[in-house]
Amino acid sequence: MDKLDKELLSQIADFHTIPQGSFNIRKNGESLDRKSTKDIEIISKKDKSGIDIIVKEGVKNKSVHIPVIITVGNLNDLVYNDFYIGKDAEVLIVAGCGIHNPSNQKSQHDGIHSFHLAENSKVKYIEKHLGIGTGSGEKILNPTTVVEMKKGSQFEMETIQLGGVSKSNRKTDAVLEDDAKLVIKEKILTTDKQIAKTVFNVVLKGKNSSVEVISRSVAKGKSKQQFISNIKGQNECFGHVECDGILMDKAVIESTPKIVAKDLNATLVHEAAIGKIAGDQMIKLQTLGLSEEEAQNEIIKGFLR
Amino acid sequence: MLEFKNVSYKVVDEKTGKERYILKNLNINFPENKVTVITGHNGSGKSTMIKLIMGILLPTEGEILLDGQALNSLSISERANLGISIALQQPVRFKGLTVRDLLNLASKSHNKIPDACEFLAKVGLCAKDYMDRELDDSLSGGELKRIELAISLAKSGKVMLFDEPEAGIDLWSFDSLVDVFDNLKNKTVVIVSHQRKVLESADFVLLLNGANDVKLGKKKEILPLLEKPSCRKLGGLVNG
Numbered sequence A: 001m002d003k004l005d006k007e008l009l010s011q012i013a014d015f016h017t018i019p020q021g022s023f024n025i026r027k028n029g030e031s032l033d034r035k036s037t038k039d040i041e042i043i044s045k046k047d048k049s050g051i052d053i054i055v056k057e058g059v060k061n062k063s064v065h066i067p068v069i070i071t072v073g074n075l076n077d078l079v080y081n082d083f084y085i086g087k088d089a090e091v092l093i094v095a096g097c098g099i100h101n102p103s104n105q106k107s108q109h110d111g112i113h114s115f116h117l118a119e120n121s122k123v124k125y126i127e128k129h130l131g132i133g134t135g136s137g138e139k140i141l142n143p144t145t146v147v148e149m150k151k152g153s154q155f156e157m158e159t160i161q162l163g164g165v166s167k168s169n170r171k172t173d174a175v176l177e178d179d180a181k182l183v184i185k186e187k188i189l190t191t192d193k194q195i196a197k198t199v200f201n202v203v204l205k206g207k208n209s210s211v212e213v214i215s216r217s218v219a220k221g222k223s224k225q226q227f228i229s230n231i232k233g234q235n236e237c238f239g240h241v242e243c244d245g246i247l248m249d250k251a252v253i254e255s256t257p258k259i260v261a262k263d264l265n266a267t268l269v270h271e272a273a274i275g276k277i278a279g280d281q282m283i284k285l286q287t288l289g290l291s292e293e294e295a296q297n298e299i300i301k302g303f304l305r
Numbered sequence B: 001m002l003e004f005k006n007v008s009y010k011v012v013d014e015k016t017g018k019e020r021y022i023l024k025n026l027n028i029n030f031p032e033n034k035v036t037v038i039t040g041h042n043g044s045g046k047s048t049m050i051k052l053i054m055g056i057l058l059p060t061e062g063e064i065l066l067d068g069q070a071l072n073s074l075s076i077s078e079r080a081n082l083g084i085s086i087a088l089q090q091p092v093r094f095k096g097l098t099v100r101d102l103l104n105l106a107s108k109s110h111n112k113i114p115d116a117c118e119f120l121a122k123v124g125l126c127a128k129d130y131m132d133r134e135l136d137d138s139l140s141g142g143e144l145k146r147i148e149l150a151i152s153l154a155k156s157g158k159v160m161l162f163d164e165p166e167a168g169i170d171l172w173s174f175d176s177l178v179d180v181f182d183n184l185k186n187k188t189v190v191i192v193s194h195q196r197k198v199l200e201s202a203d204f205v206l207l208l209n210g211a212n213d214v215k216l217g218k219k220k221e222i223l224p225l226l227e228k229p230s231c232r233k234l235g236g237l238v239n240g
Ligand SMILES: Nc1ncnc2c1ncn2[C@@H]1O[C@H](COP(=O)(O)OP(=O)(O)OP(=O)(O)O)[C@@H](O)[C@H]1O
Pocket: B011, B012, B013, B022, B040, B041, B042, B043, B044, B045, B046, B047, B048, B049, B089
């Protein structure tokens, strides 16, 4: 591992030292390092590129890190990762991809992550995406997340893309059975001519299932963002989508909410607000002695925290 | 010293296109290192007056000076760095920023070690409960108002402006609120208020009774004027 690898890993997976627990590091389309433990086993797929991560029943307070780094141009990395979370297990999963593209050709990573949550299992999933490098080559990230949630399971997902990614197309599909609870927090910052698209498809199939989606985004420069959410309530269930966007310069944000209730007892709410930074917030921070630029930075930093 | 020299603020009515003076040709010397309470009926221009001092609004005519320096061309942040602070009548809410963030930003501007707990305690809030709260819709009106006060105490400065600091603050906490102002020594304090207790704690009272009708005098001289029936249009005084 060189200095750049370490830098990318620390940014996307808070990897300062080799982590406790299981991990798999993928670099430029190949596995760089891996550790399985008796609680969380990592096995290479035989039929395609990717790994199976198997979390044993009842495992508590364990973590698995599976970061991906790309340090070259002209690479198209497609990977399938399947997570099998045993009954009653509780785990932290840290994924994410950092691309440092020094070239003038594009580098792309498509990560297809499928989560199979058994009854009453609990997952916290953190995924960070980052692009750096001064070459003109595009840095493209297309994460797909598929979540199957059995009775009483919980999935909390934090997805963060804070700059440098030329294009991203993020898809999240989830199906929830009885009492399952899904929380998604998304934070996106785009600048220059970047394009970011996010699509959520959530089916609330079971009784008392619930989903909460909180999306906060900032679009600067000439960047474009698109947010599409489609929540279906097929039972007595609860769904709440909140999409807040701060618009700057010549950027564009488009938000398309769709909520479909097929049950009289489904409660689905969608709130969306897009606009520039509120003038009174700028004024307040200026009265504390901050310049206009400092005020703007503080507001955005807080908003995307 | 903080002075108004022939200061006017006029607005143009959007419907009729007619000009209206909110404040007209005012000359005021705010007593140095004293507490002055501005009072007057709703809409008389009190908030306008202190927003002009902070630079949130600019006079349409005239000049505001601090220690002889003209402020008109200075931005809000430049005035803040000169030592002017404000607690707004309507505090601002932020998504994502916490009480701690604002207190830190406020005290960093003069490199004081942020003893944020102390500022929250002064306004009757327990630091442990509020420090990491977001300044968003989850705070009640009174809580937000107290936090606004704590932030402006953290910011501090030689000129401290407070716009209806008591609004929304419960009766039980009133006396300790008045103590907060009593303890601001060696500062030019300007408080907008309708409350008798706040007025009674003042050194000077400024009565705003019309765009160019201003009376500034010692509390003893001005308070009796407020009791007269002819002043009922001032809204009278609120006991509390
Ligand atoms: N842009 C504007 N256009 C028209 N009128 C305005 C504008 N801004 C302020 N005003 C008017 O100026 C007057 C003074 O407002 P200001 O907020 O200073 O009053 P105030 O004395 O602080 O009142 P209160 O006691 O209710 O807080 C009000 O009548 C208000 O409607």
